[in-house]
Amino acid sequence: xxxxxxxxxxxxxxxxRHRRLREQGSLDRAELEAILDAGFVCHLGVVLDGRPVxxxxxxxxxxxxxxxxxxxxxxSLAGDTPVCVTVTxxxxxxxxxxxxxxxxxxxxxMVHGTARKVTDPExxxxxxxxxxxxxxxxxxxxxxxPSRKELAxxxxxxxxxxxxxxxxxxxxxxxxxxxxxxxxxxxxVLPLAAxxxxxxxxxxxxxxxxxxxxxxxxxGTRHG
Amino acid sequence: xxxxxxxxxxxxxxxxRHRRLREQGSLDRAELEAILDAGFVCHLGVVLDGRPVxxxxxxxxxxxxxxxxxxxxxxSLAGDTPVCVTVTxxxxxxxxxxxxxxxxxxxxxMVHGTARKVTDPExxxxxxxxxxxxxxxxxxxxxxxPSRKELAxxxxxxxxxxxxxxxxxxxxxxxxxxxxxxxxxxxxVLPLAAxxxxxxxxxxxxxxxxxxxxxxxxxGTRHG
Numbered sequence: 001x002x003x004x005x006x007x008x009x010x011x012x013x014x015x016x017r018h019r020r021l022r023e024q025g026s027l028d029r030a031e032l033e034a035i036l037d038a039g040f041v042c043h044l045g046v047v048l049d050g051r052p053v054x055x056x057x058x059x060x061x062x063x064x065x066x067x068x069x070x071x072x073x074x075x076s077l078a079g080d081t082p083v084c085v086t087v088t089x090x091x092x093x094x095x096x097x098x099x100x101x102x103x104x105x106x107x108x109x110m111v112h113g114t115a116r117k118v119t120d121p122e123x124x125x126x127x128x129x130x131x132x133x134x135x136x137x138x139x140x141x142x143x144x145x146p147s148r149k150e151l152a153x154x155x156x157x158x159x160x161x162x163x164x165x166x167x168x169x170x171x172x173x174x175x176x177x178x179x180x181x182x183x184x185x186x187x188x189v190l191p192l193a194a195x196x197x198x199x200x201x202x203x204x205x206x207x208x209x210x211x212x213x214x215x216x217x218x219x220g221t222r223h224g
Numbered sequence: 225x226x227x228x229x230x231x232x233x234x235x236x237x238x239x240x241r242h243r244r245l246r247e248q249g250s251l252d253r254a255e256l257e258a259i260l261d262a263g264f265v266c267h268l269g270v271v272l273d274g275r276p277v278x279x280x281x282x283x284x285x286x287x288x289x290x291x292x293x294x295x296x297x298x299x300s301l302a303g304d305t306p307v308c309v310t311v312t313x314x315x316x317x318x319x320x321x322x323x324x325x326x327x328x329x330x331x332x333x334m335v336h337g338t339a340r341k342v343t344d345p346e347x348x349x350x351x352x353x354x355x356x357x358x359x360x361x362x363x364x365x366x367x368x369x370p371s372r373k374e375l376a377x378x379x380x381x382x383x384x385x386x387x388x389x390x391x392x393x394x395x396x397x398x399x400x401x402x403x404x405x406x407x408x409x410x411x412x413v414l415p416l417a418a419x420x421x422x423x424x425x426x427x428x429x430x431x432x433x434x435x436x437x438x439x440x441x442x443x444g445t446r447h448g
Contacts, residue, residue: 041314041328043267045276052269052276054310056332086278090265092421095439099356099367100374104265108280132323136414143323144404150324176428180368186433190360191421192447197316201412204400209410215319223416 006064010164013112026166035109035166036061036087038224040135044068045084059085060127060134061161066111067118067127070155085111085159089224092191096173097180103169105189111164118156121148127156138214194223230288234388237336250390259333259390260285260311262448264359268292269308283309284354285385290335291342291351294379309335309383313448316415320397321404327393329413335388342380345372351380362438418447 010027026032036059045054058069066085091105118124125146132140146154173187196218199211234251250256260283269278282293290309315329342348349370356364370378397411420442423435 040317041312041330043269043278043310043312045267045269045278045308047271047274047276050271051306051336052271052278052308053336054267054269054276054278054308054334056310056312056314056330058328082275084269084276084278086267086280088265088267088280090280090418092424093264093359095360095363095367095423097368098370098374099352099364100370100378102356102359102363102367104282104359106265106280110278112275112277128323132326135317135326135328136319139319139326140323143319143326143409144321144407146322146324150322154324172424172426172428176426181428183368184433185367186425186435186439187429188423188425188435190423190439190442192418193421194314194416194418197415197417199319199410199412199414200316200396201410202396202400204396204405205411209408211410211412215410215414218414 004064006162010166011162013163024168024170026168028166031166031168032109032161032164033061035089035107036066037134038089038107039087042068042085042087045086046081058131058135059087060130060132062130064161065127066159066161067131068115068157068159069131070115070117070157080114080116083113083115083157083159090192091170091224092189094169094173094189095187096175097183097185097187098175101173101175101180103173105169105171107166107168109164109166111159111161113160113163115157115159118158121151123158124151124154124156127158128154131156136215138212142212142214196221196223228288230386234390235386237387248392248394250392252390255390255392256333256385256388257285259313259331260290261358262313262331263311266292266309266311269310270305282355282359283311284351284356284358286354288385289351290383290385291355292339292381292383293355294339294341294381304338304340307337307339307381307383314416315394315448316413318393318397318413319411320399321407321409321411322399325397325399325404327397329394331390331392333388333390335383335385337384337387339381339383342382345375347382348375348378348380351382352378355380360439362436366436366438420445420447
């Protein structure tokens with residue numbers, strides 16, 4: 001476990017090299033971090049008995065490590081295990097003149113590596129804090145923090161952010177200057193965006209407990 | 225390739241058995257179909273050189289098969305390959321009194337099986353139609369349909385919907401009746417929802433081409 005700074009350019013490996021022309025690949029670490037920071041649920045892929053298993057789980061990060069809530073994957077993670085973590089934001093449908101040119105505007109980050117179970121209590125607490133603050137900034141200080149027993153019952157995984165890649169697509173369809181442009185068909189993008197709603201209090205909550213500001217202020221704001 | 229109807233109860237296998245108490249598992253086929261129909265981007269997991277790779281891709285379905293746009297995964301799919309396809313809708317953050325009880329409200333479907341490349345031109349055309357209509361109902365009849373050459377250049381995968389499972393969480397935090405309920409902290413759910421925006425015309429589009437009704441009517445409606 002190291003906290004040496006990572007280079008701003010993501011390394012080119014067999015798994016991160018971009019092969020398709022139409023996908024805009026990037027090996028820019030800042031772009032990777034922006035995509036990770038825009039979400040809080042990833043898809044974690046592991047190999048179990050030779051077969052892939054993909055589970056959604058929550059994550060947080062620092063400069064060096066991606067921390068994942070690991071209980072959903074715990075049965076498949078006996079020790080250090082190769083994993084692939086993918087975070088995707090869908091920004092809209094690309095509606096071209098031809099079905100063939102249809103697509104999706106999106107931002108996706110893929111992190112490859114070997115996940116380790118975090119066992120050091122100090123790193124586990126710090127990782128859980130990152131994970132909690134990543135999903136809900138301000139919540140770590142507000143909520144009751146984990147007891148020693150709860151900490152022991154939590155499986156946290158750490159994955160180096162060293163080997164990763166980014167793919168994005170944005171903008172209009174690609175057939176605006178081809179022969180299909182003369183078909184007289186509408187073409188463009190139908191945007192898709194997620195937003196936070198109004199906080200819904202637990203029905204068990206006694207009267208008179210106000211929604212804290214760090215939660216209330218997110219209502220109506222965009223997510224992703 | 226068969227089109228025999230599938231049983232309404234999803235089979236219990238080593239991969240679909242639900243192990244955790246806090247996750248609400250389901251083996252109800254109608255619930256599976258509802259989750260699949262609420263989205264159009266899945267995360268496809270494959271094993272490549274012994275390591276997992278998880279890529280986002282679009283899908284459609286009929287009663288029997290899930291069809292996936294396969295070009296992103298084509299290099300990893302030499303023949304029949306074990307895959308795991310996961311579709312997740314994130315419905316909100318579960319903000320409990322204790323960090324330990326924090327979680328996510330979500331609906332997730334996982335389909336396990338062996339993907340086959342669709343080679344029969346008739347099935348490929350039908351599969352592409354399902355995929356197109358799944359993302360944008362009405363678009364198959366509106367847009368220019370694939371030429372023979374385009375059809376040949378498209379990689380379509382089919383995955384049986386036989387072996388699948390569903391996990392969901394909804395509702396309030398779980399610590400409303402425990403000792404933490406007396407802490408005086410706010411607890412509840414911060415909902416998250418996606419919605420379609422206003423169609424954005426391709427800047428290359430000539431003036432006077434109206435947004436077709438099947439696209440225009442989605443603006444402002446919820447997705448997921």
